[in-house]
Amino acid sequence: MGTSHESAGKTLFEKIWESHVVAREPERPAVLYVDLHLIHEVTSPQAFAGLEKRGLKVRRPDRTVATMDHSTPTLRRADGSLPIVDEQSAAQLEKLRANCEAFGIELFALGDPRNGIVHVVGPEQGLTQPGMTIVCGDSHTSTHGAFGALAFGIGTSQVEHVLASQCLLQRRPKTFRVTLDGQLAAGVTAKDLVLALIARIGTGGATGHVLEYAGSAIRDLDMEGRMTVCNMSIEAGAKAGLIAPDEKTFAWLEGRPRAPKGEAWAAAVERWRQLPSDEGAVFDRELAIDASALEPRLTWGTNPGMGVGIGEAVPDPSSVGDAQEKAALEKALRYMELAPGKPLLGQKIDVVFIGSCTNSRMSDLRDAARIFEGRKVPAGMRALVVPGSHEVKKQAEAEGLDRIFREAGAEWREPGCSMCIAMNGDQLSPGQYAVSTSNRNFEGRQGKGGRTFLASPPTAAAAAVTGRITDPRTLLG
Amino acid sequence: MEPFEKLESRVVPLVADNVDTDQIIPARFLKVTDKEGLGERLFADWRYEADGSPKPDFVLNQPRHQGAQVLLAGANFGSGSSREHAPWALVDWGFKAIVARSFADIFQGNALKNGLLPIPVDAEAHAALAAALEADPAATVSIDVAAQTLTLPGGEVVEFPLDPFSKHCLLQGVDELGYLLGFEDAIAAHEARRA
Numbered sequence A: 001m002g003t004s005h006e007s008a009g010k011t012l013f014e015k016i017w018e019s020h021v022v023a024r025e026p027e028r029p030a031v032l033y034v035d036l037h038l039i040h041e042v043t044s045p046q047a048f049a050g051l052e053k054r055g056l057k058v059r060r061p062d063r064t065v066a067t068m069d070h071s072t073p074t075l076r077r078a079d080g081s082l083p084i085v086d087e088q089s090a091a092q093l094e095k096l097r098a099n100c101e102a103f104g105i106e107l108f109a110l111g112d113p114r115n116g117i118v119h120v121v122g123p124e125q126g127l128t129q130p131g132m133t134i135v136c137g138d139s140h141t142s143t144h145g146a147f148g149a150l151a152f153g154i155g156t157s158q159v160e161h162v163l164a165s166q167c168l169l170q171r172r173p174k175t176f177r178v179t180l181d182g183q184l185a186a187g188v189t190a191k192d193l194v195l196a197l198i199a200r201i202g203t204g205g206a207t208g209h210v211l212e213y214a215g216s217a218i219r220d221l222d223m224e225g226r227m228t229v230c231n232m233s234i235e236a237g238a239k240a241g242l243i244a245p246d247e248k249t250f251a252w253l254e255g256r257p258r259a260p261k262g263e264a265w266a267a268a269v270e271r272w273r274q275l276p277s278d279e280g281a282v283f284d285r286e287l288a289i290d291a292s293a294l295e296p297r298l299t300w301g302t303n304p305g306m307g308v309g310i311g312e313a314v315p316d317p318s319s320v321g322d323a324q325e326k327a328a329l330e331k332a333l334r335y336m337e338l339a340p341g342k343p344l345l346g347q348k349i350d351v352v353f354i355g356s357c358t359n360s361r362m363s364d365l366r367d368a369a370r371i372f373e374g375r376k377v378p379a380g381m382r383a384l385v386v387p388g389s390h391e392v393k394k395q396a397e398a399e400g401l402d403r404i405f406r407e408a409g410a411e412w413r414e415p416g417c418s419m420c421i422a423m424n425g426d427q428l429s430p431g432q433y434a435v436s437t438s439n440r441n442f443e444g445r446q447g448k449g450g451r452t453f454l455a456s457p458p459t460a461a462a463a464a465v466t467g468r469i470t471d472p473r474t475l476l477g
Numbered sequence B: 001m002e003p004f005e006k007l008e009s010r011v012v013p014l015v016a017d018n019v020d021t022d023q024i025i026p027a028r029f030l031k032v033t034d035k036e037g038l039g040e041r042l043f044a045d046w047r048y049e050a051d052g053s054p055k056p057d058f059v060l061n062q063p064r065h066q067g068a069q070v071l072l073a074g075a076n077f078g079s080g081s082s083r084e085h086a087p088w089a090l091v092d093w094g095f096k097a098i099v100a101r102s103f104a105d106i107f108q109g110n111a112l113k114n115g116l117l118p119i120p121v122d123a124e125a126h127a128a129l130a131a132a133l134e135a136d137p138a139a140t141v142s143i144d145v146a147a148q149t150l151t152l153p154g155g156e157v158v159e160f161p162l163d164p165f166s167k168h169c170l171l172q173g174v175d176e177l178g179y180l181l182g183f184e185d186a187i188a189a190h191e192a193r194r195a
Ligand code: SF4
Pocket: A069, A070, A117, A118, A119, A138, A140, A356, A357, A358, A416, A417, A418, A420, A421, A438, A439
């Protein structure tokens, strides 16, 4: 639209935004059309209740898809049953089923072969496509940005708005391009890239902005790695994360159940090729990071920005001048019960969790299996591997990865959010230390009193087979 | 929603940075299918002992803070999960406004949708309010939504940003869905164009 950016070309974000603005009144947020609305059991019940109260229908059930993931059980009993841990979870899942039935919404229910974590199944089914606007009542909706879709998390009131009107009121965010050039070293993954970015700019570093990830390190990532990067955008405070679609994107999507077919496919690809930011397009902010200099990373504290390279020491608050920052470091170290100024290598670990919408896809599981293979989880240590979807589980089993995990002594679970959010009974006990491939290390996130180190699948696997924080590069032979 | 024009209230200080929604309302309390009663779970892990008894030194448990309708927080308040349970829990406890150095995006939007006013202030005003509360925990602030001002205990008047649409919704007590539904024709036209 008529801004100074016009002559300089448009960014990917601007192209998607402008083609989805339905209306805009002066001094009011834009009315933005939503192409795909994903829902799950935790953030939808009050939205459906709101619709019922007003006597409204779901405007486009055909653009709405539901899955069950947050509070679903992952532990199958010996008798083959998969019991739901508590009555409240069961009630919430039943509520979603009843709402989907009443409003005519397709549901990937527990047991459905398409079931899994919402941000894993959307792309997997080909529902997620370049150029779309996608929302979900879940902050990690930014994951879908890996396909060049403008995707972001919304609250329950907005879930209600989208159900009723297929639109949202949105203020136009700013744009922020992060260019990551250089080749990643062996044992360094997409997760390390994004953890490095968050540590660099902080958890509020991209507030109010849509991040676009560019550069050779991003182009070189496979689609699953790109999803990992976009997934964590929200942990830098960004509204969304975007990666321009390219041949890899199209190849990954082609033939998926909901992807366009035949002539429609060719036409879609033609359209999608127009999406990448134009040469000379202007971003509100820019940052460049040398990806070749990165090493595997870990968080040591209680937000995803509190991270270090695996060989580095935990910060020492006594060397920090700013009083507030110092207090924050001290608080985090106290919660984590870590000594300031000491390296994390060698830190004893109780639990390893490999899973979540950040790192539960095939390439993640393959990376982890490479380290588990031929090794054992030490006695007293617990390792959980939780695939992101039934589809992933099936494929991993076809490749024999489940056998590698089991033989190493890790638990191979049913798909779901599991210990990422600890709503389903999979959780840490107070005081336990975990290396986790999920996205949040907040106090109590993985169970009250639990302490989380966020890391990549190889780093988590290395901790699982040694019982300590270990540089995965020492185990890759 | 009730219209929100003016408010005079005592203030609960909770001046930590990056207070995330997992602290505001831990995930295990998200299994409800309605909004009522979440105030009891507000800051649950900071507020209660393992046996469920209240921790006497936590601010929300102190008798002098009961009935206060304004929270003083640090920077980047409400980061983390998009759960709207966080503003529901704050509203259910009785808060009507939060003064902070800054807010996480999603939280800020969710708060406004529930009639909870986020008031971002600069470091100076923030420090002045924190100091005033330290000196007199019963000190009050007043908020004028129409004028977009926060009056500190010492009488200093601080302006705060509030987008015109949210301001309109707060003052009138109306919500966004009604506004959105008014665009039915434009929405249908957009769908026809892109079908
Ligand atoms: S895996 Fe974790 S972050 Fe992802 S959708 Fe589930 S709870 Fe949210």
